[in-house]
Amino acid sequence: MSLIKKIKDKKVNFEFNKEYIKVVTSKIANNDAQFITNSFNEMHPADAADIIEHLGQNDRESLIKLNNFNIDPEVFIELNESVQSEIIAYLSPDTIVRLLKNLESDDAITILENVDEKDKNTILSSLPPKDRFALLESLSYPEDTAARIMQREFTAVPSNWSVGQTIDYLRENKDLPEEFLEIFIIDEDFKPIGTVPSSKVLTTSRETKMLSIMSESQLLIPVDMDKEEVGNVFENYSLNSAAVVDKSNKLVGMIMYDDVLTVLKEEAEEDALRLAGVGDEEITDGVFKKTRRRFNWLLLNLFTAFLATWVISLFGATIEQMVVLAFLMPIVASMGGNAGMQTLAVTVRTLATNDLTKNNFTQNILKEFNIGILNGIIFAIISALVVQVWFQDSLLSLIISMSMIVTMIVAGLFGILVPITLKKMDIDPAIASSVFVTTITDVIGFVSFLGVSAYFL
CATH class of the missing domain: 1.25.60.10 (MgtE N-terminal domain-like)
Structure with missing residues (x-):
């Protein structure tokens, strides 16, 4: 295209x-x-x-x-x-x-x-x-492989051809793609060994051999490479086109940058939809089809909500001693949930683009830990001041500030650990991460807030 x-x-x-x-x-x-x-x-x-x-x-x-x-x-x-x-x-x-x-x-x-x-x-x-x-x-x-997005129409010439032979071939051959930026140079076994920009052919004398003006550095895309990985390769190396080879390294097709743009757009949309629990939903889908696709996700969220409610029920006596705790505990859980989802969104994106590797894994864990501490301290101070002004209770201010720090740290850590764990289990982290992160942050938020309250009360 x-x-x-x-x-x-x-x-x-x-x-x-x-x-x-x-x-x-x-x-x-x-x-x-x-x-x-x-x-x-x-x-x-x-x-x-x-x-x-x-x-x-x-x-x-x-x-x-x-x-x-x-x-x-x-x-x-x-x-x-x-x-x-x-x-x-x-x-x-x-x-x-x-x-x-x-x-x-x-x-x-x-x-x-x-x-x-x-x-x-x-x-x-x-x-x-x-x-x-x-x-x-x-x-x-x-x-989802490169073979499905490649085009079979490409321009390839033998390495021993001259520029003149190549130009004549391009003018006479009607089976070439309508637009191309690079000419692939192939050996006698039809294996690509280099590329020549089409503009260079037009500015070089006819007698020059294509072998002498080709660039040997090229990235070959296997036919079975995941198309999302193809998109990452194009993005990382700023490619306009790339040769696609079969298992014997023979040239079988070409992928253009516009096809990769479509892939990257589709993958970004897919990840966003999956994080929201709506899968591959289309605007043209009917009511029952959309309802069916959303049902399982909402059902899972219902069970996690019951889990969080059960955790709260364990601290019923504490809440009875200070009813105001019931007013404040959603604040801690909500802040933890939002912090966790921020980290989750960034992590899912870095996993999709292969930016998160074994080499920088520990560094990113420590970074999220430090971000959790810093955000926890900042919002602990803000929350404590608001609670102090509102309820005139220093103990209550201390409780919410301590639980806020714990929750924000845990939210950041699980926001990165959950999608990585799912990835290692060959589960798409965009599909299931959010419900786990939300559940964990809610539970930890309630436990930290009510647990600290129970300790001091």
């Missing part, structure tokens, strides 16, 4: 126009496919996709089923995945084949992933043998 291609010769509209949506809706009702087609052709594919996404589900279905309306492949790939899945159900196999033929292999794979299994074989059998083989091979790899 090329960002350059999508921008050129298209009017980019950065504002969503509600009035225009009404116009499109009325044209759909009047079966005016020609107006919609002409309008979409005049705008950026992303804007056309935005309009389709903001239509109601019934209007989307009516639009796709309009006679003489064929959705543009470049518009289709700009749609979010849930809308793509919805629209695919309305498309005939012939239309899907047309889409696949007009897209690069990485985008074709994205579409094919959303096709029902019963239709997939029919669609694949209608494709040219070369395209069918490439797509089937990509589909044979797990969904």
Whole structure:
């Protein structure tokens, strides 16, 4: 997928126009496919996709089923995945084949992933043998691997070619990607040994050998590398593109920076949703589907709430001696929970980007310990002053300040220890960390506050 291609010769509209949506809706009702087609052709594919996404589900279905309306492949790939899945159900196999033929292999794979299994074989059998083989091979790899986001179209030339031969090849070969920044240099076994920027080819004399101007330093992406790790590699080394190799190190594809940007965006969104306990929820999901996805998480939170309540019940006698404790204990637990979630969010992100390693693990633990102490002291002083002014009770001020320090320290430590432990157990820390951290900080907050209170009272 090329960002350059999508921008050129298209009017980019950065504002969503509600009035225009009404116009499109009325044209759909009047079966005016020609107006919609002409309008979409005049705008950026992303804007056309935005309009389709903001239509109601019934209007989307009516639009796709309009006679003489064929959705543009470049518009289709700009749609979010849930809308793509919805629209695919309305498309005939012939239309899907047309889409696949007009897209690069990485985008074709994205579409094919959303096709029902019963239709997939029919669609694949209608494709040219070369395209069918490439797509089937990509589909044979797990969904979250480099093979699923790479494109099979790339530019590679033998190391013994001259610049002149390369230029002639680029001009005559029609199977090359529409845009590319680097030319891969391969040996006789089709293994990549270096790269040459396309700009360097244009500024070098025709007689020069490609081998003499290539850069040997390159990062090769294995086909089975996790796509999130691919994103980290691109981010760490500021890559524009990278060669993808199979198990025998032969060149099989190329990953472009725009595909990696999509991966990083999806992973960031996924982690944010999972931390909130809503999984891979989409805006187009129905009420029952969303309820079902949230149910397990809320049920787990209910049990942890009962656990915290049980802990409080253990100190019933202490609370009876000083009822005001019941007013203040949520403050300590809330501060601990928020501090723990701050550390958790940072830790999950560092784990996702591989910034947290064995070498800096102890250093980060000590750092969170020190942050907990510092925050604990600061908020202990603030809380003590407020309680003193409010209740005129020095003992109560001492109790809340001591428990605040303990809670903030524990919150910081468990905010980093819980996701790391889950990671070592091969459990996605973004999925389960927050409920454990919240439970631990609540329990520790109640125990520290009520325990210190019981000691002094």
